[in-house]
Amino acid sequence: MKCPKIVLIILFLCLYTNIRAQTATLTGIVFDENNNPIPQVNITSTLGGTTTDDTGFYILPIIAEKENRIIFSHIGHKNIVLERLILNSNETFEFHPVMFTEITQIDGVTVSAEEKKVQGIKSISPEMARQIPGANAGIENILKLLPSVSSNNELSTQYSVRGGNFDENLVYINEIEVYRPFLIRAAQQEGLSIVNNDLIRKVAFSPGGFQAKYGDKLSSVLDITYKDPTKFGTQMDVSLLGASLAMETVSKNQKLSSVTGIRYRNNSLFVNSQQTNSNFNPTFADIQGYLTYRLSNKLHLNFFGNLSINDYQNEPLDRQTNFGTLSAPKALIINYSGSENNRYATALGAVKANYFLNETVTLKLIASLYHTTEREYSDVIARYALGEVNSDLGSPTVGEPTTVRGVGGQFTRARNELDALIFNLEQRGSASIGKRNLQWGIKYTHEDIRDQLRESVFLDSAGFSVRPPLPEYGNNQPEVPFEEPLIAYEGVAAGNFVKTNRFSAYTQFSESKSLLIGDIYFNIGARAHYWRVSGKDIDKVSQTVFSPRAQFAIKPKWEKDMLFRTAIGVYHQPPFYRELRDATGTAKPKVKAQKSIHYVLGHEYSFLLWERPFKLISEAYYKTLDHVNPYTLNDVRIRYAANNNAKAYVYGAEMRLNGAFVPGTESWVSVGYMTTKENIANQGYIPRATDQRLKLGILFQDYVPNIPNLKMYLNLVYNTGVPGGSPSYADPYIFQNRLRDYKRADLGISHIFVDAEKKYPKNHWLHHFKELSVGFEIFNLFNNQNSITNTWIRDVESRNEYAVPNYMTSRVLNLRLKIRL
Numbered sequence: 076m077k078c079p080k081i082v083l084i085i086l087f088l089c090l091y092t093n094i095r096a097q098t099a100t101l102t103g104i105v106f107d108e109n110n111n112p113i114p115q116v117n118i119t120s121t122l123g124g125t126t127t128d129d130t131g132f133y134i135l136p137i138i139a140e141k142e143n144r145i146i147f148s149h150i151g152h153k154n155i156v157l158e159r160l161i162l163n164s165n166e167t168f169e170f171h172p173v174m175f176t177e178i179t180q181i182d183g184v185t186v187s188a189e190e191k192k193v194q195g196i197k198s199i200s201p202e203m204a205r206q207i208p209g210a211n212a213g214i215e216n217i218l219k220l221l222p223s224v225s226s227n228n229e230l231s232t233q234y235s236v237r238g239g240n241f242d243e244n245l246v247y248i249n250e251i252e253v254y255r256p257f258l259i260r261a262a263q264q265e266g267l268s269i270v271n272n273d274l275i276r277k278v279a280f281s282p283g284g285f286q287a288k289y290g291d292k293l294s295s296v297l298d299i300t301y302k303d304p305t306k307f308g309t310q311m312d313v314s315l316l317g318a319s320l321a322m323e324t325v326s327k328n329q330k331l332s333s334v335t336g337i338r339y340r341n342n343s344l345f346v347n348s349q350q351t352n353s354n355f356n357p358t359f360a361d362i363q364g365y366l367t368y369r370l371s372n373k374l375h376l377n378f379f380g381n382l383s384i385n386d387y388q389n390e391p392l393d394r395q396t397n398f399g400t401l402s403a404p405k406a407l408i409i410n411y412s413g414s415e416n417n418r419y420a421t422a423l424g425a426v427k428a429n430y431f432l433n434e435t436v437t438l439k440l441i442a443s444l445y446h447t448t449e450r451e452y453s454d455v456i457a458r459y460a461l462g463e464v465n466s467d468l469g470s471p472t473v474g475e476p477t478t479v480r481g482v483g484g485q486f487t488r489a490r491n492e493l494d495a496l497i498f499n500l501e502q503r504g505s506a507s508i509g510k511r512n513l514q515w516g517i518k519y520t521h522e523d524i525r526d527q528l529r530e531s532v533f534l535d536s537a538g539f540s541v542r543p544p545l546p547e548y549g550n551n552q553p554e555v556p557f558e559e560p561l562i563a564y565e566g567v568a569a570g571n572f573v574k575t576n577r578f579s580a581y582t583q584f585s586e587s588k589s590l591l592i593g594d595i596y597f598n599i600g601a602r603a604h605y606w607r608v609s610g611k612d613i614d615k616v617s618q619t620v621f622s623p624r625a626q627f628a629i630k631p632k633w634e635k636d637m638l639f640r641t642a643i644g645v646y647h648q649p650p651f652y653r654e655l656r657d658a659t660g661t662a663k664p665k666v667k668a669q670k671s672i673h674y675v676l677g678h679e680y681s682f683l684l685w686e687r688p689f690k691l692i693s694e695a696y697y698k699t700l701d702h703v704n705p706y707t708l709n710d711v712r713i714r715y716a717a718n719n720n721a722k723a724y725v726y727g728a729e730m731r732l733n734g735a736f737v738p739g740t741e742s743w744v745s746v747g748y749m750t751t752k753e754n755i756a757n758q759g760y761i762p763r764a765t766d767q768r769l770k771l772g773i774l775f776q777d778y779v780p781n782i783p784n785l786k787m788y789l790n791l792v793y794n795t796g797v798p799g800g801s802p803s804y805a806d807p808y809i810f811q812n813r814l815r816d817y818k819r820a821d822l823g824i825s826h827i828f829v830d831a832e833k834k835y836p837k838n839h840w841l842h843h844f845k846e847l848s849v850g851f852e853i854f855n856l857f858n859n860q861n862s863i864t865n866t867w868i869r870d871v872e873s874r875n876e877y878a879v880p881n882y883m884t885s886r887v888l889n890l891r892l893k894i895r896l
Contacts, residue, residue, distance in 0.1 A: 099139040099162035099636075102688045103171040104131045105147060108305045111830055111846065112739070113174060116149045129783060130739025132814045134686065137162065147172055169688065175305055197221065197282075201275040203741065205312075207774060207788050208823030208852040210345060210884065213272040214297070220772035220790055222729035222747030223282035223295075225765065227794055227817040228863045229854070229883060230345060231262035231711050236282050237696060238725035238751030239294030240706065240713055243648060246270070248299045249365065250427065250503070251379055251443055252290060255664045257493055257653060258420040258449045262863075263346050264358025264417060266385040271311060271336040274363065276302040283644030283696055284675035287516055287600030288503075288626045293648045293671045301379075303479035305399050308845070310895040312854075317341055317359075323601040335364040343852075345884045346389075353411075354390040354828040376425040379443075383420070390414040391455060395476070396866075397464055397495045398879050404464035405685045406476040407868060421447040444496070451491040451530075460619075460706035461868060461877070483868075489530040495652070498524040510587045514600075520577040524652045527570050528660040531563035544804050564787040565803055569660030572611035573652055579604040583624075593631035594623070600624055606649050608664040616664040619645040640677035645670065654704055657717035667719045670701045689734030697851035698725040705755050708764040709800060723763060724751070726869045729770075740776040758808055768795040784833065788823040802867040802876050812878060818859045825850025825891070846895035851888065858886040 101266050105116045105127050112131025113721035118124055120137050121144065127133045137143045137160070145157035152174040162168050200216050206294035209216035210229035218234055233241040233255070246253050246269065253269045275805045277300040281289075304323035312319045317340035325332045340359040347355065361383035368376045397438045399405040425443035432438060460483075462476035501518040542548040578834045583600025601624065607617040624644030631637060647668040648654075655662045677694040703721035707714050727749030736742040747770040752760040773791040778784075794817040801810040829835065829847040836842060855861075862880035 077514070077566060099137055099168065100683060100688065100840075101135045101137055101145065101160070101162070101168055101170055102133065102506055103169050105133065105149075106131065106171065106173045107152070108173060108175050113149055113152070116147055116174070119146050120144065126741060132735070132739035134688070147174065149174060152176055176797075184849075192826065197280045199280060200741065201272070201278055203774075203776075204275065204278065205272050206776075206823070206825075207790055208821040208854065208889075209790065210545040210821070210854050211268065213268055214270050214275070214278055214299070215268055217774070218280060219792065220295070220743070220745065220774045221280070222281070222731055222745040222772065225749075225767040225770060225794060225797075227797060227861065228711065229260045229815070229819060229861075231265055232268040233262075233265075233711055235297035235767075237698065237727060238723075238749060238765050238767075240708065240764065241711060242651065242653065242713060242848050243292050243294035245290050245292045245296045246299070247289075247297070249377065249509070250439070251423075251425045251441060252449075252499065253381075253423060254421075254445050254497065256385070256447055256449055258417075258422060258451050260451075261343070261710045263357075263389075264344055264385065264387045264419075265711070266342070266357065267338055267340055267361055267383065268382070269383075270297075270299055271319075271321070271361075271363045271870055272337065273312070273319055274301045274334045274336050274365065276300050282674045283698070284626060284644060285624075286598055286626065287581045287622070287644075288516065288603045289619075291579065291602065291604050291622070291647055291649055291668075292647050292667060303367055304332050304334055308895065310846070310893070312891070312893050313891050314891040315344055315859050323379065330369045331366070333364060333366040335362070337362045344889065345889055349882065349884060351394040351409075351411075352392040354392065356388045358384070360384055360387040373431045375429040375431075377429070379423070379427070380427045381423040383422075383510065385417075385419040386418040387419075388414065391457075395692075396879055396882065399464070404466050405877070406462045406464045407459060407480070407866070407877075408458050408462060408476060409459045411455060411457050413453075415451075415453045415455065415559070417449075417451050417453070419447065419449045420443070426662040436506045436509060437504065439501075440500045441499070443499045445499075446497075447493070447495045447802065449491075449493045449495075451489045451528075453487060453489040455487045456484065457487075458482075459868060462815040481618060484535040486533040486535075487531075488533075490527075491530060492527045494525045497521070497614075511580070512585045514584075515580075515582040517736075518578070520575075520579070522573075522575040522652065524571065524573045524575075526573075526652070526656075528656075529568050531566040531568075533561065534564040567658075567660045568666075569656075571613075571652075571656065571662040573608065573655065573662050573664075574610050574611060575606055575652070577606040579606065579775070591632075593629050595630075596628045598626045600887065602647075604647060604649055604668070608655070610662065610664075612822070613662060618667065619806050620649065620668050620670075621645075622647050633759060636681040638679040640675075642673065642675040644673050646673060647671075650704070653713065654715050655717055656715065658714060661717075663717040664718050666704060667702045669704055669719070672699050674698070685740060687735040689732065690731070691732050693728070693730045695728040696726065700753075702726065703753060705753065706764070707800065721753050721755040723751060725751040738777065739776050740778075742775045743773070745772045746770065755808075761808060761811065762798050764798055764800070767797055770794050784827040784830075784879070786825055786827065788825075789807055790821050792817065792819045799865050799878060812865075814862050815860075815880070816863075817861050818857070819861065820859075821854050822850065822851040823850060823891075825893075844894065844895060846893065848893045850891050852891060854887040854889065856886065860885075 105113045106112050113126055114129045116127040117134050118133055122136055122138050125133055125135050130389045141164055143160045147155040155172045173220045177709040204214045204217045211232050215232040219226045223237055224234050236308055259265055279298040281296045286298045306326055310321050319338040321336040323334050338361055342357055343355045363381045368379045394409045396407045423445045428440045430438045462479040463777040465475050465477050503516040505514045542560050543566055585598040587596045602622040605619045609615045621647040626642040628640040647670050649668040650666045655666050657663055674697045680691045682689055700723040702719040704725050705716040705721045729747030731743055731745035733743030744839045749767055751763045751766050753763050754760045771793040774790045778786045796814040796816050799812045799814040801807050825848045829844040830839050861883045864881045865878040866881055868877045868879055
């Protein structure tokens, strides 16, 4: 293994390599249409030539400051010709071509990184997302290794970006906005991500300062593009966590193509590793499809469909959690009765028409319909006791509780139902003349939400029912007899029927120019959003917001390959239904859009080290937030105050070094610092629930030199602890605590029997496989005890309330089989 090189890379984080030859470098990996690397591809240019190695990797020196013509050729594949490529002296440009076997390749390939340079868009390899291990392997798993993205919950596919919460991130699949279920409160209820990793062709992610063409959210954009296949193929992925099957089809006349994926997942392997013993029977399944029909060269039709069912059934049995200090260890013992029965069924259908008016103008019409029916039924009784713990290391009962005190109970009941229907109709267009590009769009959205919220929590302490600590529930026992009925410690009962009609529009203009000082790229644009809220027993309220945005980048004509980028913009988030609902469950239609102003400064430096390409990306950012809607966060459940009585700020800096630490692979080391605070009702600034502070992420790929088909994938995450919340009815300005630091390592090792580099003759049984690999994964390699929430337990003797951590998953072994035909 080449792990020691990581240490050297970290030491060279600020090292700038001086290369003064008047040449530039073209590098990348060559793939076939099935995303397999192709070895021994011939690559020629004016200056010379090279070939790809066994992993499809190549490095090609080319003449700087002049037009270059690059030819990629390989037996059995159509040639790729890269025309008029001009790079600055010592610039390193990454180009990852895809070579086809049956489809005629366009003679000239235009390569432009201008838009990504302006936006600060981060591209992520889909193949990497499919390979890197994680409790929720896939795109979100890779995102959590970026310095901008934080998550202290391995069971969740949700993430926060630069101080935002889970509701502040946009997700698109082939330009179609997708949604998550509303009622999910615990990560183990989530099941599957909306993104099917087996169908992905391209991934782009922006953590802030994004363009006006993206929607109205405060934090980030994840832009997914699904495959448009050129030949028939199937692939299967089976593990102890579930299975997935994907199929790619193409008609004989090449007019109709489709990708379809079916997935099943069972989280019991993880849940059974937690400290709460339970009878756990979840069923998470979905089917997705993306179809393309080419009516003509000018008109293409697309259909995207998704049907998902999450059936979560859980019967908790018992739990013991040891906590406290070495000098005063304590134990919480809980016995449960009852069960949870939750079901989330969602369906999304979308149709898109693409009309290519001419070579410069493209028009698109997109219509989508999203429907979700969600149900939370829960009746769980928990009987608990606090006790001292035997700390004698020589005792056979070390760690076991001794004395017991603070006996109590809790009864949790929920009968929540939600039915939501969301319709979108959008027209988009773009026009390009040379290096100038104009884009526009207009969108209508109708939301119909029907919500019944009924949940309560009854507390018992030493045989006495605990009433809410509010003045209206006071009593004077034992002097005055108390005969009032039992009242839930926490209780919500509400019904809302809310409709929202939205109109939004955007326009943006971008251009690139070459000046004496260097190449410049800029984009300016603006969005407008009007919405009207109405419903049963709800006042009609309408509001309008306007959001200008701009991005600028310059690439100086220096010997070193550097890029400087800045962005500034206004980002409004008009309230969605969940943001309109306050702590009592009542819908408040007058809630305003939260507003954020992004200031972003970025720098990229590409260089060669060990004759391999590396890139150092640095960014600093500051965000001001007004009309903030305060919220509390418990696991993945967000509960808003449904008012705009707060303001906040976020600032931070981050750095990521990525490159070929090992030839033919991509790895990275990222580090970031971020702080975010809010001021509620002018009481002063306190940390927000997502105040992550320090973040370190490492993604590393390697292989055994003498056995190149034996590969290793490793990701490491370290996050400092976020605020751990406070007990019910506690003032967050008085009560402040933080969860412990989050530390996690996931390791995957696989042996590849068949891939693009290793084929078998026709008479061999492995000949029919395009890919076959077997491996294992170890999640939470070092068995760290991480927690995401606290359970608040009352001690009747001391009248204290203890924060008992709810630990996440421990070390888990998973076996995995991957097949492609």
